[in-house]
Amino acid sequence: MRLETAEIANGVRCTEVCDSKLRGCLLSLHFALRRDENTAPVHALLTDLLTGSSADYPAPGALSAQLDSLYAADFPGSLHLCGDAADLYFSASWLDDAYAMNGESVTEEMLSLVLGCLLRPHAANGAFDAERFRICRQNLLDDIDAAVNDKRAFALRRATEIAFAGEPAAIPPQGNRPAAEAVTAADCFRIWQEVLCTAPVDLIAVLPAEKPLLRERLTAAFSGIPRAPQSVSFSAPSPLRQTVQTVTEEMDMTQSRLILTYQYDRAGRDVMTLLCRMLSGTGDSLLFANVREQLGLCYDCTASFSAAKQVLMIECGVRPGTEQAAEAAIRAQITALQTGDYPPGLPGACKLYEEFSAAAALDSAGGIAKAVSASHRAGIPYDPAAWLGRLRAVTDEQLRAAANRLRLSAVYRLCGTEEGGQDAE
Amino acid sequence: MNILTDPVTGDRCMTVTHKSGLTVCIAEQPDFHTASALLGVRFGSVHRQFTADGRSVSLPAGTAHFLEHKLYDSADGDAVTKFTRLGASDNAYTAFDRTVYYFSAQQRFAEALALLLDFVQRPYFTAESLEKERPIIAQEIHEYSLDSPEDRIFFLLLEGLFHRHPVRCDVAGTLRSIQDITPELLYQCHRAFYHPSNLVLCCAGNLTAEEVLEIADRTVQILPPVQTVTEPVREPETVFRQEVRERMTVSKPQFAVGFKSPPVTGEALLRQTLLGELVLDYIAGPSSPCCQRMLSEGLINDTFSVSAFTGESWFVLMAEGESDAPEAVRDALTAEIARVRREGIDGERFAALKRAAYGDAILSANSPAAAAEAMTDAMLRRLSSPYAVTALLPALTAAEAEALTAERLRPDRVCLAVIDPC
Numbered sequence: 001m002r003l004e005t006a007e008i009a010n011g012v013r014c015t016e017v018c019d020s021k022l023r024g025c026l027l028s029l030h031f032a033l034r035r036d037e038n039t040a041p042v043h044a045l046l047t048d049l050l051t052g053s054s055a056d057y058p059a060p061g062a063l064s065a066q067l068d069s070l071y072a073a074d075f076p077g078s079l080h081l082c083g084d085a086a087d088l089y090f091s092a093s094w095l096d097d098a099y100a101m102n103g104e105s106v107t108e109e110m111l112s113l114v115l116g117c118l119l120r121p122h123a124a125n126g127a128f129d130a131e132r133f134r135i136c137r138q139n140l141l142d143d144i145d146a147a148v149n150d151k152r153a154f155a156l157r158r159a160t161e162i163a164f165a166g167e168p169a170a171i172p173p174q175g176n177r178p179a180a181e182a183v184t185a186a187d188c189f190r191i192w193q194e195v196l197c198t199a200p201v202d203l204i205a206v207l208p209a210e211k212p213l214l215r216e217r218l219t220a221a222f223s224g225i226p227r228a229p230q231s232v233s234f235s236a237p238s239p240l241r242q243t244v245q246t247v248t249e250e251m252d253m254t255q256s257r258l259i260l261t262y263q264y265d266r267a268g269r270d271v272m273t274l275l276c277r278m279l280s281g282t283g284d285s286l287l288f289a290n291v292r293e294q295l296g297l298c299y300d301c302t303a304s305f306s307a308a309k310q311v312l313m314i315e316c317g318v319r320p321g322t323e324q325a326a327e328a329a330i331r332a333q334i335t336a337l338q339t340g341d342y343p344p345g346l347p348g349a350c351k352l353y354e355e356f357s358a359a360a361a362l363d364s365a366g367g368i369a370k371a372v373s374a375s376h377r378a379g380i381p382y383d384p385a386a387w388l389g390r391l392r393a394v395t396d397e398q399l400r401a402a403a404n405r406l407r408l409s410a411v412y413r414l415c416g417t418e419e420g421g422q423d424a425e
Numbered sequence: 426m427n428i429l430t431d432p433v434t435g436d437r438c439m440t441v442t443h444k445s446g447l448t449v450c451i452a453e454q455p456d457f458h459t460a461s462a463l464l465g466v467r468f469g470s471v472h473r474q475f476t477a478d479g480r481s482v483s484l485p486a487g488t489a490h491f492l493e494h495k496l497y498d499s500a501d502g503d504a505v506t507k508f509t510r511l512g513a514s515d516n517a518y519t520a521f522d523r524t525v526y527y528f529s530a531q532q533r534f535a536e537a538l539a540l541l542l543d544f545v546q547r548p549y550f551t552a553e554s555l556e557k558e559r560p561i562i563a564q565e566i567h568e569y570s571l572d573s574p575e576d577r578i579f580f581l582l583l584e585g586l587f588h589r590h591p592v593r594c595d596v597a598g599t600l601r602s603i604q605d606i607t608p609e610l611l612y613q614c615h616r617a618f619y620h621p622s623n624l625v626l627c628c629a630g631n632l633t634a635e636e637v638l639e640i641a642d643r644t645v646q647i648l649p650p651v652q653t654v655t656e657p658v659r660e661p662e663t664v665f666r667q668e669v670r671e672r673m674t675v676s677k678p679q680f681a682v683g684f685k686s687p688p689v690t691g692e693a694l695l696r697q698t699l700l701g702e703l704v705l706d707y708i709a710g711p712s713s714p715c716c717q718r719m720l721s722e723g724l725i726n727d728t729f730s731v732s733a734f735t736g737e738s739w740f741v742l743m744a745e746g747e748s749d750a751p752e753a754v755r756d757a758l759t760a761e762i763a764r765v766r767r768e769g770i771d772g773e774r775f776a777a778l779k780r781a782a783y784g785d786a787i788l789s790a791n792s793p794a795a796a797a798e799a800m801t802d803a804m805l806r807r808l809s810s811p812y813a814v815t816a817l818l819p820a821l822t823a824a825e826a827e828a829l830t831a832e833r834l835r836p837d838r839v840c841l842a843v844i845d846p847c
Binding site for chain 1: 433434454456457458459503504505506507508509510511512513514515529530531532557558560561562563564565567568571572573574575630673674675676677679706710711712713714716717720721723726727728747774777778780781782783784785787788791792793794847
């Protein structure tokens with residue numbers, strides 16, 4: 001694997017990774033954005049507006065048809081919230097030219113398609129195409145309303161709103177409905193033009209072999225934009241809460257969801273990665289071994305952390321009426337981490353698991369691109385060997401110290417109202 | 426030993442029938458950092474009635490899934506913990522026609538493979554451990570079957586399409602059916618279905634065939650043959666109900682439209698499934714005029730999708746999504762099918778969709794885990810090769826697609842399932 005990074009235009013970093021075992025190419029284009037109530041729905045709309053049509057493919061379905069004919073090439077847009085900022089990214093993937101049935105250059109066609117979508121969108125007179133905008137906004141409004149459908153995602157969203165109240169991180173990825181209803185096609189076009197000029201841009205290409213054409217095309221495209229990048233920080237720790245926010249809500253569902261949010265400070269990403277893994281994700285993990293297997297309180301109980309916000313969240317689904325017992329059991333696992341009352345081999349097993357995870361990331365184009373962009377968002381160059389070295393060096397004392405700096409800041413309970421009498425066959 | 430080669434990518438794997446009867450399929454991929462192993466069993470949620478060694482057995486819904494959960498137990502601790510200590514990432518799933526246990530590892534692959542083969546062959550079921558497992562599985566049923574509209578709409582459609590086929594029951598069973606599962610029943614199923622001749626082991630990645638076969642020799646038991654006969658499913662060709670509805674907390678109606686048609690087996694199933702997927706994409710995929718028209722009219726939104734759901738004893742082509750007017754979506758789909766039946770399939774669009782399927786097939790197996798999964802699927806289905814898709818695709822014709830449209834998308838074999846908001 002060969003990795004090379006260069007700045008190809010003002011505030012535009014391009015990282016190329018070549019690995020001959022890959023059969024496909026992947027180009028992800030990341031735009032770092034500040035966000036607020038009004039811009040959040042615009043950012044969400046851009047993921048759809050810029051990937052469904054373009055000036056080159058204005059007719060409904062034409063872009064999809066072209067992607068079909070390019071051997072199931074793909075070009076979705078997504079938003080990843082990190083800290084108080086957003087990473088708006090577009091991920092183009094396509095079959096390497098070596099496998100094209102008629103010897104055509106899929107790479108050349110895809111670069112034209114991608115750059116056409118981003119730089120020559122389906123727009124006129126300073127606004128995105130009205131019909132396309134109408135459909136995309138309706139999709140967005142439906143998506144906002146559909147938050148209630150996925151109970152687990154709904155609970156996580158409410159817990160996030162409560163834990164980060166008053167901070168941009170509390171705004172849901174799609175924004176809120178009133179702001180989304182107020183957005184116009186002209187707003188979206190204007191903000192996209194601003195993004196192109198001001199957002200720090202991180203381009204990551206993962207390829208089976210060097211493709212000079214890719215660097216040439218990207219450099220030409222971004223050099224043609226009058227760039228004046230503004231800095232965007234993905235790190236935005238929440239102010240320490242003095243009291244625990246406890247919110248209980250009800251929904252017509254058969255299971256209850258429980259989410260505990262802990263704040264922390266002065267713990268590195270390496271220490272928190274291991275601490276989190278000691279809680280969930282392996283057979284020895286405390287939440288799995290004790291809350292699920294020992295006490296039988298839930299099927300799923302997982303921990304995750306955000307270094308950008310310096311919080312650790314634990315979530316699980318439990319039988320209505322057992323929320324208190326589950327909360328007590330989860331808190332007991334945190335206490336176990338703080339006192340060192342866990343199997344002695346647990347940290348070592350978690351280190352071994354993280355070594356596997358780092359290796360597995362190198363076995364797919366998507367895994368490589370994801371790992372590179374995560375490193376860049378954290379402000380460090382992608383270096384798996386250095387990362388593993390830091391993980392191996394973490395001591396039990398560091399883990400206990402970090403666990404002792406966890407402070408419960410919010411508890412969210414979404415209580416089911418029925419036990420569910422399902423018995424049909 | 427048989428060496429199989431992908432005609433397009435040049436990928437190779439070897440298949441061996443082990444002396445125990447176990448089918449072994451291995452792809453050496455030295456350029457990768459990890460290796461994956463999957464052990465698949467031809468025992469899933471639809472296998473509810475069988476005769477083993479002359480004894481007839483009926484199973485409560487969810488038995489295969491329950492067995493999968495409990496197989497990780499042993500007298501000296503659970504296998505999940507042992508995998509963790511080897512730095513391996515393990516899991517398992519139960520589907521309608523199979524149960525698959527798998528792991529991926531970087532450093533101690535050989536030890537993890539020995540563990541996989543060992544725990545799957547050594548059941549250890551106790552009444553106490555089953556009692557502990559019931560509430561855990563009950564929560565899984567709540568989370569994925571009862572509170573998830575996405576899962577619920579799928580099973581609601583199957584309940585509407587099928588009269589009595591066990592495919593209409595949730596893989597995990599019901600809160601009631603899991604109460605009837607006993608250690609004796611699980612032992613009985615293990616004896617009947619977990620004989621090595623009913624298992625396939627597929628390994629891919631940074632490994633050698635020699636080490637895999639050596640571990641298989643060391644750990645796979647040679648057992649006397651077992652005569653297990655699964656009762657054939659007697660399912661009418663008609664749909665059970667043309668429309669089924671229920672209510673949940675959802676933002677707008679969730680729907681699924683399914684077309685039921687007679688099942689096929691073996692290579693024919695693969696060919697018909699591929700064709701079915703192509704026809705669905707042609708009729709209502711993202712690049713189709715029908716899909717774009719429904720989007721423009723606000724009948725559907727971007728949750729709309731089409732898929733083929735097929736197995737050895739069922740064949741369903743379906744569309745699902747959200748809509749304020751599910752009946753109008755069903756009508757639009759049936760009208761488009763009628764038009765395609767009248768006017769035929771456009772060769773150029775069909776060729777573009779075939780190119781997309783070709784690209785998908787090549788890209789989708791480009792990692793040890795994905796390659797091992799593709800090999801497992803092919804071996805469990807008793808296909809001649811895991812590379813059958815890339816070999817088959819060029820031979821599929823528009824005329825065959827037209828025939829499938831006429832035979833498998835019949836207007837009298839359609840069911841509409843809807844979950845309305847409370």
